[in-house]
Amino acid sequence: MTIRIIGGGIIGMATAYHLSVRGERPVVYEIDRAYETASFARSCGGLRSQFSTPGNILMSRYSIEFIKATTDVPFTPNGYLLLFDESRRGDHDQTLALQQDLGASTRSLSPNELAQLFPDMHVGDLYRGCLTTDSSEGWIDPVVLHGWYRDQCRAAGVDIRYGDYRDDRFASSDTIIITAGFWTRDIACRFGVDVPVQGEKHTVFQVQTARPQLTDCPLVADLESGVYFRPEGNGYIAGYDGNNEGEAEDLEPNWPSWDQVWEKLYHRFPTLFDAARMTGAWAGYYDSSTLDQNAIIDCHDNIHVATGFTGRGLMHSPAVGLAVTEQVLGIAPSFDLSGYRLGRDPLQEKYVI
Numbered sequence: 001m002t003i004r005i006i007g008g009g010i011i012g013m014a015t016a017y018h019l020s021v022r023g024e025r026p027v028v029y030e031i032d033r034a035y036e037t038a039s040f041a042r043s044c045g046g047l048r049s050q051f052s053t054p055g056n057i058l059m060s061r062y063s064i065e066f067i068k069a070t071t072d073v074p075f076t077p078n079g080y081l082l083l084f085d086e087s088r089r090g091d092h093d094q095t096l097a098l099q100q101d102l103g104a105s106t107r108s109l110s111p112n113e114l115a116q117l118f119p120d121m122h123v124g125d126l127y128r129g130c131l132t133t134d135s136s137e138g139w140i141d142p143v144v145l146h147g148w149y150r151d152q153c154r155a156a157g158v159d160i161r162y163g164d165y166r167d168d169r170f171a172s173s174d175t176i177i178i179t180a181g182f183w184t185r186d187i188a189c190r191f192g193v194d195v196p197v198q199g200e201k202h203t204v205f206q207v208q209t210a211r212p213q214l215t216d217c218p219l220v221a222d223l224e225s226g227v228y229f230r231p232e233g234n235g236y237i238a239g240y241d242g243n244n245e246g247e248a249e250d251l252e253p254n255w256p257s258w259d260q261v262w263e264k265l266y267h268r269f270p271t272l273f274d275a276a277r278m279t280g281a282w283a284g285y286y287d288s289s290t291l292d293q294n295a296i297i298d299c300h301d302n303i304h305v306a307t308g309f310t311g312r313g314l315m316h317s318p319a320v321g322l323a324v325t326e327q328v329l330g331i332a333p334s335f336d337l338s339g340y341r342l343g344r345d346p347l348q349e350k351y352v353i
C-alpha cells in the first residue's frame, strides 16, 4: 500500500511529517512548485488559542506548543487581544471560562484596564477585552514553518513530487489523503467524495502610520467591527471579515474596501491611525466549509480529506497532521474529531479572524 498525499501546502506537509515520524514514506504531490496561490504562503502567520469551540482550543494548545518546542521557527510572542462590545457579553463570559478550563492563559480586562495598557485605544463602547501576555500566542513566518516540515520530510525520505498527481497510476489499495485547500473539493469529487468547502478571497492591507509603532503590540481583533491588525515591519497589516468574497476567480485585493477598514481602525485607535496610509495589499483564499466555517477532517474508505480551516489552517497544521496520521494508521486519536466530520450537525466557531 502506498500513501499518497495530494496537496503539498501546510496541511499536506504537516501530515507527511507526522507519517514519516511513524516510519511511513508517503508520496506528496504538489501542483505548484512556486506556491503562488497556496493559502499558507499568503497567511498572516497568527497562532492563538482564543476560540469558542473545545476542539479548536485544544488543537491550538497542542500546535503552538509543538511549534515552540519541536521546530526552530522564530516566534513573535506578542499575544492576541480580542475586543468584545456589550452585544458579545455572553460569548465573552462563556468562552473565557472554556479557554481557561482547557488550560489557555486568556485574561479578561475591563475598559479601564485596557485604557491603561493601550492609552491610544477608544474603549467607550467596549464590554471587555481578552488578552494573553505570557508568550502563548503570537505569530510566525508561515513559509518558514512550511520549509521546516518540508526539510524534515526530505530528510526522512518522503517523496515530494511537483506536478500533476494524475500522471501517476494509483492502485485501488492506495491510501489517498487530499489536503489541497479549497481545491480539495474538486479533487475529492474525482474520487467520489463530496466535500462542502469553498475558496473565500480575504484581503490583507499594509499600513504605515505617522506615529511610531505601538511597543509590543499584540494582534488586535475588534469583534464588533470585524477588523484586525498587528505589527509587521515598521508598520502594520490589517484585515476585515466584511470584505471577504466567496468563490472569487482571481486574487486581486479588494482595494475599495480600504476606506471601510481605515474607518474601523480609526474608530478604535484614532490618534494612531489618523494619518495612516495604505501602502499595499495582497489577497488569498480562506478555505471555508460551507457547513459551519469549521474544519473538515474525515475519511471515506481509503480517501481522507482535511480542509475548511478558514483563518486557522496554519496554526492548526501540527494538530491536523497528527489527527490525519492517526486516522490513516488506525492509531488511537489524540483529538475528538466528531465536530469535524462531514455528516456533523453544524458547529459554529464564533471567532473567525
Ligand SMILES: Cc1cc2nc3c(=O)[nH]c(=O)nc-3n(C[C@H](O)[C@H](O)[C@H](O)COP(=O)(O)OP(=O)(O)OC[C@H]3O[C@@H](n4cnc5c(N)ncnc54)[C@H](O)[C@@H]3O)c2cc1C
Binding pocket: 006, 007, 008, 009, 010, 011, 012, 029, 030, 031, 032, 035, 037, 038, 039, 040, 041, 042, 043, 044, 045, 046, 047, 163, 164, 165, 179, 180, 181, 182, 183, 187, 202, 203, 204, 283, 284, 285, 286, 287, 306, 307, 309, 310, 311, 312, 313, 314, 315, 316
Ligand atoms: C489572507 C489570509 C490570512 C490568513 N491568516 C492566517 C493566520 O494568521 N493563521 C492561520 O493559522 N491561518 C491563516 N490563514 C489560513 C491558512 O492560510 C489556511 O487555512 C491554510 O493555508 C490551509 O492549508 P492547506 O494546506 O489546506 O491549503 P494551502 O495552504 O492552500 O495548500 C494547498 C496546496 O494544495 C496545492 N494543490 C491544489 N490543487 C492541487 C492539485 N490538483 N494537485 C496537487 N496539489 C494541489 C496548492 O498548490 C497548495 O500548495 C490565512 C489565510 C489567508 C488567505
